[in-house]
Amino acid sequence: MKTQFIPIDYDYFDFQGRNYIKIIGRNEQGKRVCVIDECDVYFWAVLKDKISQDNIKKIIKRILKIKLDVKGRKTKVEKVELHDKNFLSKPVKALKIFATNYKDLHDIASQIDMKEIEKRRGYDLGFITHYIIEKNLIPLNNYEIEGELLNNSTEFGGIDMALDVDFCIKLKSHKNIDKISKQVHSNSTSPGRMVGGGGGTNELASNKLFIPKILAYDIETDEFQIGKGEILMISLVGENFKKVITWKKPKGKDDNNPMNKTSKTIGVGQDLGGHQASYVEIVEDEAELLEKFVEYVKTLSPDFLVGYFSDGFDLPYLKARAEKNRVKLSLGLDGSQPRFSKGIMLTGKINGIVHIDLLKFIRTAYSQYMQSETLSLNEVSKEFLNDTKKEFQFKHSSKITHDEWENYFEYSLHDSILTYKLFEKFWPDMFEFTRVMQEPIFDVSRNGMSTNVEDYIIHNLNRFNEIPEKRPTHEEISSRRNQERFEGAFVFEPTPGIYENIAMFDFTSSYGSVIVTYNLSKSTYLEKPSKENYNIEALNKKVYFSKKPGFFPEMLKEIIMLRKKFKKELKSSKPDNETILKARSNAFKLLANASYGYQGFFGARYYCLEAAAATAAFARKSIQDAIKEIDKSGFKTIYSDTDSIVFLINKKTKSQTLEFLKNLNQKLPGIMELELEDFFKRGIWVTTRGGTTGAKKKYALINEKGKVKIRGFETVRRDWCNLARETQNKVLRMILEEGSYKESLKYVKEIAKKLRKREIDKKYLIIKTQLKRPIDEYKANTPHILIAKKMLKKEMPVSMGTLIEYFITESKNKKALVRDRAMLPTEPGEYDIKYYLEHQIIPSVENIFQVFDINISEELAESKQKRLEF
DNA sequence: GAAGTGGATATACC
DNA sequence: ACTGGTATATCCACTTC
Numbered sequence: 001m002k003t004q005f006i007p008i009d010y011d012y013f014d015f016q017g018r019n020y021i022k023i024i025g026r027n028e029q030g031k032r033v034c035v036i037d038e039c040d041v042y043f044w045a046v047l048k049d050k051i052s053q054d055n056i057k058k059i060i061k062r063i064l065k066i067k068l069d070v071k072g073r074k075t076k077v078e079k080v081e082l083h084d085k086n087f088l089s090k091p092v093k094a095l096k097i098f099a100t101n102y103k104d105l106h107d108i109a110s111q112i113d114m115k116e117i118e119k120r121r122g123y124d125l126g127f128i129t130h131y132i133i134e135k136n137l138i139p140l141n142n143y144e145i146e147g148e149l150l151n152n153s154t155e156f157g158g159i160d161m162a163l164d165v166d167f168c169i170k171l172k173s174h175k176n177i178d179k180i181s182k183q184v185h186s187n188s189t190s191p192g193r194m195v196g197g198g199g200g201t202n203e204l205a206s207n208k209l210f211i212p213k214i215l216a217y218d219i220e221t222d223e224f225q226i227g228k229g230e231i232l233m234i235s236l237v238g239e240n241f242k243k244v245i246t247w248k249k250p251k252g253k254d255d256n257n258p259m260n261k262t263s264k265t266i267g268v269g270q271d272l273g274g275h276q277a278s279y280v281e282i283v284e285d286e287a288e289l290l291e292k293f294v295e296y297v298k299t300l301s302p303d304f305l306v307g308y309f310s311d312g313f314d315l316p317y318l319k320a321r322a323e324k325n326r327v328k329l330s331l332g333l334d335g336s337q338p339r340f341s342k343g344i345m346l347t348g349k350i351n352g353i354v355h356i357d358l359l360k361f362i363r364t365a366y367s368q369y370m371q372s373e374t375l376s377l378n379e380v381s382k383e384f385l386n387d388t389k390k391e392f393q394f395k396h397s398s399k400i401t402h403d404e405w406e407n408y409f410e411y412s413l414h415d416s417i418l419t420y421k422l423f424e425k426f427w428p429d430m431f432e433f434t435r436v437m438q439e440p441i442f443d444v445s446r447n448g449m450s451t452n453v454e455d456y457i458i459h460n461l462n463r464f465n466e467i468p469e470k471r472p473t474h475e476e477i478s479s480r481r482n483q484e485r486f487e488g489a490f491v492f493e494p495t496p497g498i499y500e501n502i503a504m505f506d507f508t509s510s511y512g513s514v515i516v517t518y519n520l521s522k523s524t525y526l527e528k529p530s531k532e533n534y535n536i537e538a539l540n541k542k543v544y545f546s547k548k549p550g551f552f553p554e555m556l557k558e559i560i561m562l563r564k565k566f567k568k569e570l571k572s573s574k575p576d577n578e579t580i581l582k583a584r585s586n587a588f589k590l591l592a593n594a595s596y597g598y599q600g601f602f603g604a605r606y607y608c609l610e611a612a613a614a615t616a617a618f619a620r621k622s623i624q625d626a627i628k629e630i631d632k633s634g635f636k637t638i639y640s641d642t643d644s645i646v647f648l649i650n651k652k653t654k655s656q657t658l659e660f661l662k663n664l665n666q667k668l669p670g671i672m673e674l675e676l677e678d679f680f681k682r683g684i685w686v687t688t689r690g691g692t693t694g695a696k697k698k699y700a701l702i703n704e705k706g707k708v709k710i711r712g713f714e715t716v717r718r719d720w721c722n723l724a725r726e727t728q729n730k731v732l733r734m735i736l737e738e739g740s741y742k743e744s745l746k747y748v749k750e751i752a753k754k755l756r757k758r759e760i761d762k763k764y765l766i767i768k769t770q771l772k773r774p775i776d777e778y779k780a781n782t783p784h785i786l787i788a789k790k791m792l793k794k795e796m797p798v799s800m801g802t803l804i805e806y807f808i809t810e811s812k813n814k815k816a817l818v819r820d821r822a823m824l825p826t827e828p829g830e831y832d833i834k835y836y837l838e839h840q841i842i843p844s845v846e847n848i849f850q851v852f853d854i855n856i857s858e859e860l861a862e863s864k865q866k867r868l869e870f
Numbered sequence: 871g872a873a874g875t876g877g878a879t880a881t882a883c884c
Numbered sequence: 885a886c887t888g889g890t891a892t893a894t895c896c897a898c899t900t901c
Contacts (some may be wrong), residue, residue, distance in 0.1 A: 366882095489890060645882065696892080719880060719893095
């Protein structure tokens with residue numbers, strides 16, 4: 001049979017000793033399709049130089065004899081071929097060694113240790129990755145497939161019968177129709193449709209967006225620890241679907257309300273006591289709750305089951321309670337239960353339905369760019385959806401009253417609604433990331449940037465006829481980690497002061513452009529200089545790179561082009577789309593920048609410290625050269641960090657500045673390019689605390705539209721209390737807007753006065769510090785660690801990553817340390833006026849007023865008399 | 871006992 | 885363990901005079 005097909009979830013199984021891939025996807029009619037396929041299984045043995053043909057034949061003969069019997073599985077070498085390949089961009093002769101089972105490649109490779117063989121490679125990719133490369137059946141691409149329909153077939157042990165899919169097809173052929181198909185407009189709500197605009201010349205960029213069927217979920221429990229308490233309710237949200245399943249019967253004022261005893265007969269949406277919302281469905285007990293949940297997932301049959309922090313909480317909790325209740329959590333299309341990866345970081349996998357933990361994708365793709373101080377569902381929703389969680393005061397289920405239950409249901413439902421909407425927002429990027437990285441979305445949505453970079457490389461090696469490099473061994477990793485650190489970015493020391501008429505330029509994808517321009521990578525690194533090369537001083541030596549384009553820089557070029565496209569889209573977008581487009585453009589910028597980090601990352605297959613160090617060195621040189629040009633042309637540089645330059649345009653006009661930029665760009669090498677970030681009306685730089693030199697990474701700017709950009713100041717740091725942050729923010733804004741300190745001084749005096757009169761609400765005085773590791777791994781005893789320990793004693797949820805909140809109280813003991821005066825927000829105690837004045841308010845504005853020669857401590861002194869006495 | 875210093879820690883910038 | 889280096893700033897333990 002023939003059908004269109006979009007691969008979504010990948011899995012594999014063994015049948016009669018061989019590996020088979022099982023791909024779950026959709027077709028255009030929204031039918032769920034399972035594709036079974038196989039591929040050649042092989043690895044590479046790279047031969048040493050100048051091995052005679054005879055010798056090669058002998059080696060092949062010996063290899064062909066290899067047989068293995070591991071764990072009752074018989075594997076043998078089935079075929080050996082000689083190929084001309086590249087390894088790290090160098091032409092090599094290599095043997096392609098075919099075997100029965102992918103899992104045995106490592107063992108076979110270990111047996112091939114003849115002296116003529118230089119290296120063994122390509123056995124550590126994972127079968128799914130290997131399959132995708134081998135057959136070119138890429139996740140979330142659009143295919144036309146042809147194959148044999150398995151219908152109650154005994155093939156593969158009757159796999160099609162156990163699978164809840166519309167078609168199960170043994171693949172014969174497939175054709176990618178993404179690139180040639182025209183865009184499809186559809187109002188259909190069935191999954192599997194593709195929508196979106198065409199255009200764009202880059203092949204990587206999708207011209208259609210696949211719209212999956214999604215189901216967001218969220219659970220509410222009595223305890224935070226996995227499986228410790230009972231699950232009270234589960235909320236589910238899909239397209240035109242809202243449901244809260246619970247076994248807690250809201251009790252009315254009359255506890256003997258007969259309605260409470262008829263739970264089993266209460267149907268969906270039935271009214272209960274005149275208050276029951278229609279989306280609430282009441283079941284008998286926790287076991288039935290779990291069964292009902294499984295039933296809904298089966299009926300709705302989504303492509304994605306989406307949660308928020310669900311790898312770490314919801315799914316493992318469900319599993320634990322299912323075990324306790326002896327309910328089978330058979331969510332998988334094959335009836336299997338969720339599987340969890342071992343290790344510290346849990347990941348929950350469901351066969352055939354992709355379980356997505358949104359938090360993970362947000363962390364890698366957006367968090368660096370976001371304004372939110374935590375990645376809580378509430379804050380992230382606020383930033384991207386302009387919506388928040390519903391109010392609900394947690395208490396144990398036994399203490400919840402009737403009306404409160406109603407609120408609780410609504411609260412839970414709304415969490416799922418937010419999760420659903422967030423998924424919709426991020427889906428285009430997840431889609432794009434998956435297609436670029438070419439790995440299953442289950443992994444791409446969880447992986448960090450370094451893994452993304454590596455996936456991208458691995459899946460593009462064939463274009464360069466390259467044999468993949470292996471993962472580093474533990475020994476290699478530890479030796480890499482002990483490597484001396486290399487010199488990084490250049491940061492210009494600013495002169496403290498307030499400036500006017502400012503422009504900012506920055507290099508687009510700075511490090512990425514450097515890598516591309518100077519061809520910096522493991523495979524282009526030259527131990528000895530060749531005639532034609534790029535070279536620079538790095539790692540206390542001169543390092544050389546070939547001018548013949550390497551695969552890594554070539555690939556990176558594509559990422560940079562894609563990013564440029566997104567950035568262009570952003571510029572011509574409507575304001576209501578801005579947040580997400582900005583995030584997207586930024587996500588690809590991060591990906592491009594991660595390539596630099598990748599080459600210096602100890603876990604990387606293509607680790608090359610020389611390339612990483614040279615990248616930083618070339619980048620330093622680029623920016624310093626640009627600064628020279630700028631200063632030479634009638635401007636004056638006042639600040640610069642890594643890839644941006646801030647300068648005074650002096651008497652020049654904006655158009656002269658832009659003209660200058662154009663000319664400057666023409667002189668830049670390769671794909672290096674500067675762009676205008678913005679023009680600014682005014683800006684301020686301050687000294688370091690207690691010093692006289694200008695502080696780096698700390699400044700505030702205001703553009704002509706009055707938009708303020710604040711970097712590094714306490715205003716943007718979450719480990720300062722809100723009073724200090726807001727005071728500083730106000731002061732900076734007033735000064736930037738007016739160019740004078742007068743008003744802001746009055747303002748600070750007002751705040752100090754209120755603080756002294758104890759008129760400041762405690763909530764503005766809370767200091768928040770994150771617990772970055774398990775509590776007993778700390779050597780120091782800081783306020784937040786002490787508070788965390790106190791919280792543990794009170795059985796409050798504290799773990800790695802928790803944001804610890806506290807405030808500083810007064811103490812009779814004058815020598816009491818800050819940590820001894822730190823109290824939980826819920827604890828009684830008067831705030832310490834002196835502490836907040838001297839350790840929060842004054843430090844936050846001191847350096848700013850110093851720019852105007854104002855000593856804020858003196859200005860805020862309790863009595864001016866004191867000053868006069870001197 | 872005040873002052874200075876350095877380690878541990880957190881957070882931001884790019 | 886799950887990109888990199890640069891930089892500021894706090895609190896606290898310790899040393900020094």
